[in-house]
Amino acid sequence: MPEPTPAPSDDLAAAVGGALAGVDLADARAVWRALGTKGITAALYPRAGTGPPQPDPRSLAVLLAELDARCPLGVTLSVCVQVATVLPLLAEPSGPADRARTGLLHGETVVALAVTDAAGSGSDLLDATTWAKLGEGSFTVDGHKQWITNATTCDAALVLVRHREPRHFTSFCWLLVPMSAPGVTVEPAGRAFAGSGVGHLKFDGVVLDNDALVGRPGRALAGFARQVGVERLAGALWARAMCRRLLADLRDWLRQRPAAGGTLWDRPAIRERYARCLVALHQLDALCTPLLDSTDAPAAAAGMLLKVTAAEAVDRITAEAVQLRGADAFRDGGEAALRTEAAMFGIAGGATGAMLAGIADHADELVGSRS
Template sequence: MPEPTADFTATLRTALAGADTADARALWRALGAGGVLVALCPDGGTQPDPRRLATLLTELDARCPLGVALSICVQVATVLPLLSEPATGPVAGPVAETVADLVRGETTVALAVTDAGASGSDLLDATTRAKLGDDAVTLDGRKEWITNATTCDAALVLARHREPRHFTSFCWLLVPRSAPGVTVEPAGRAFAGSGVGHLRFDGVALEPNALVGRPGRALAGFARQVGVERLAGALWSRAICRRLMTGLGDWLRARPAADGTLWDHPAVRERYARCLVALRQLDALCAPLLDGPPGPPSTATGMVLKVAAAETVETIAAEAVHLRGADAFRDGGEAALRTEAAMFGIAGGATGTMLAGLADHADDLLGSRP
């Protein structure tokens, strides 16, 4: 299995050198032009190599605002594979052109899944609808809290094309942001650089070749690919936690206290050590997947990663805020990061939803019974 060789790391760092790491589109162009996006998927595949993905996310976390890293993560872990995966059907026309432009860094695509008409992760209740005709496709609806919405060139939109509440009732559409009837509304100042916003589609007329893959297979394909998104989230949260722990340890060793430094207090070291244990547990969950082939982990494994990532980030960020006190509330401090990192417990399925679903996989996770 391909490893994240020194060549890949060197290629990545060369591409990042001199790039504007606060501008997601500029950074995406740099990654494409530098060959990083092609190298991320070995041997011409469509799925990112786990170790290379971990290397990319670690480098981005060290250099970029969280929102910029989010913009890149969604595209490499979900958008590119969904658009280029042969299992979704023939890749041709505007879809093939978009894939080629994406890997060159010349275009950005938003993943428009979260629906204004559905509650949280309940995609079966989505009300964004596509009317499929022989000569045209018409799209109506609204997608909310979409990463890259305000900065994208196009959106990959999950839409209902049949009325029954069933996983076969959905299709993917590639919708140019400039198409008549598409409007974009920013979603506030959170996640600076991510382009988060709301997309509205009012009678948007598209050519039939805007369909990505076969109607009826979209939700099943997304359910499979979301496992890679959850792995990416775990790898990224691991990088965030390691950075937090390193910075916190340095700060504790340098912070004067009555009889030395804060690090000299056993109670402080105990709290720090508990965070180390949490991080090592997340490392252990990720390790087998880093040594495996590219592609989605099992459904249950993806859900475990999702919950573990969210809880580990919250545990460590909360402890960093507690131990650093007022210093954590300075611009760019741990308090702000903790607020934004709460997305790990929401995006891609809320933690509570994941836990409820994991209960259904109890026998698989516990192993065979004697």
């Protein structure tokens, strides 16, 4: 079957709007189902190549911008994880992974990405202790995964597990674990990120057939390392859309807010603070734009730069919006609540501190030689 061709940006934006008309935008499964039913999810993956199918960056940018404009942050997060990471990692030719991928593309199935381990730092996956022991034609899984998007709403979880003792990147594999399997329990992780289904997963003697294995044993971290660049690009594209939306709203509010015979927009100090936010947005934009037409995932250093720049732009712009709007920012659904949730841009997929340490490791590459 030929790969679907992504629609032009304007057409895709209209298609997303049409697909979501009449849908409960606070219900992540309903949004996911609508995107799949209308073929929008499948159309994100136009390229046939040697590696896992990747979302088209321009189409992904349009989708995330349209979701950000309409849906709660948690719902956009639910979709983003699946299209940027889960679907490519499930690119298997047969078995449960292939069936799950087909269900995902049609919006019939939700799959959580269960990576962050309760026993180790979220940024150091080598410390993970969720185990899979190989038996007679089966795996037995034990362990805990924490702060997993879609945990409370998914049909299955793609779980990173250790299958060998050494603290080495070849000691891990992926298993596709049905939530209905005996020994799987789910605990909601509170009320934050409404719509994301974030929760904690526990696996207590969960027995799975060998066909639950996704990919080759020992290749899980290598595959995830390749995919994390796409995940960071998706996060940066989403952050860019969010920052642009917030700055447009803030500009209009400042121009309408009376102050000393004029408006707040007329005050030089206010305009300077707003201009610094514009600089942050365009720094992020400058990193994203060259990648929109690339057929390759961002390299390691580029991905970390995207991650840090997106996190810092979102933090600066949400902080300024809260301070400048004052009491208005604390209304229901206002910038104050958004700022709290948007802090996840600095944590999910690797904390900013860990990213900065990694960027420093690429100093020779990023600085270049003296000339």
